[in-house]
Amino acid sequence: MINRMMSLRADRTGGQYVSGLLLVIAVAALAISFGSFRTPQNLGNLVVQATPLLVVALGQTLPILTGGLDLSVGVVMSLSTCILATTGSPVLAIALTLLSAALIGVVNGIGVTRFRVHPIIMTLSTGTILQGIVLLVQPSPGGSVWPVIPSAVSDTVLGVPIALLWVVLAVWVAWALLHRSRLGLHVYSVGGAADNAALAGVSVARTTIAAYVICALFAAVAGIFLAGRISSGDPWVGTSYGLDSVAAVALGGTQLSGGIGGPLGTVFGALLLSIVGNAMNIVQVNPFLLSVVNGALLLFAVCLRRRKEIGI
Known part of the structure; x- marks a missing residue:
């Protein structure tokens, strides 16, 4: 049974190669059309802009x-910047940030599994509550973070932007969790057919809670990066990342109904969204139109791939 589950997981990469092809086409078109796109300065800025997403x-x-999703990640990112900007010690601030994120993930996971609240309602409610708490703690952007955090975001190592190292580490951790661990096997199994996974001995509740905890921790790390980028705390800075992260995952070929997809496709989807935003900046399009474009891309990605019945 386990061998069959692993072989099925290997076939559940989704449409990641299609999104990879779209990414290559977009990069080639922009590089040919706009000389400013391929300048080292713009490419460096693109890496920094794309990293949190x-x-x-x-x-x-x-x-x-x-088979769920987490709409509270944007507020977790905002909360992380505020914790870092209002806590004296950077070590304590990072520890509190990660601990808070893990607790939020546990709450989301328990709400979805034990109390059977729909993931959209559960995480939207959690995010709304958190947003109010964040605004009570820091009602407006301000404060400052320790200089070590901005340095860990904007500096270079042997000519390589540190932001790129953040990306490489995040991708490796996500890939290892999903493709080199029993947790990853269980995640695919639960998304593919939760009832059959339970019959195979998988704890659906523990797996789902672990997925939400890891998601919140990734959001906290993205918030730490954002705090270093803006060098302060901002209760609204993560607002757009909730739906944008879902759009990036969907564009990467992962089905929102679960069981199909993976981290490589998510990388392609996030880069594609970031490149679209970068291109709009180059041509000086109204920045408010970026939300329109991202929403249209999310709708396109969801309509393009419809759920097929699969089982374990």
């Missing part, structure tokens, strides 16, 4: 693979 989207991949 890529990190939070990688975490979002896990609950989506189980």
Whole structure:
């Protein structure tokens, strides 16, 4: 049974190669059309801009693979920046950030599994409650983070932006969790057919809770990166990342009904969204239209791939 589950997981990569092809086409078109796109400065800025979305989207991949999703990740990112900007010690601030995120993930996971609240309602409610708490703690952008955090975001190592190292580490962790661990096997099993997974000995509740905890931790790391980027706390800075992370995962070929997809496709989807935003900046399009484009891309990605019945 386990061998069959692993072989099925290997076939559940989704449409990641299609999204990879779209990414290559977009990069080639922009590089040919706009000389400013391929300048080292713009490419460096693109890496920094894409990193928080890529990190939070990688975490979002896990609950989506189980058949849920987490709309509270954007508020977790905002909360992380505020904790870092209002706590004296950077070590204590990072510890509190990760601990808070893990607790939020546990609450979301228990609400979805034990109390059978729909993931959209559960995580939207959690995010709304958190947003109010964040605004009570820090009602407006301000404060400052320790210089070590901005340095860990904007500096370079041997000419390589540190932001790229954040990306590589996040991708490796997500890939290892989903493709080199028993948890990843269970995540795909629960998303593919929860009842059959339970019959095979998989704890659906524990797997789902773990997925939400890991998702929240990835969101916290993305929030730490954002705090270093803006060098302060902002209760609203993560607002757009909730739906954007879902859009990145969907564009990467992961089905929102669960069981099909993976981290590589999420990387392609996040980069595609980031490149679209970068291109709109280059041509000086109204930045408010970016939300329109991202929403249209999410709708397109969901309509493009419809759920097929699969089982374990």
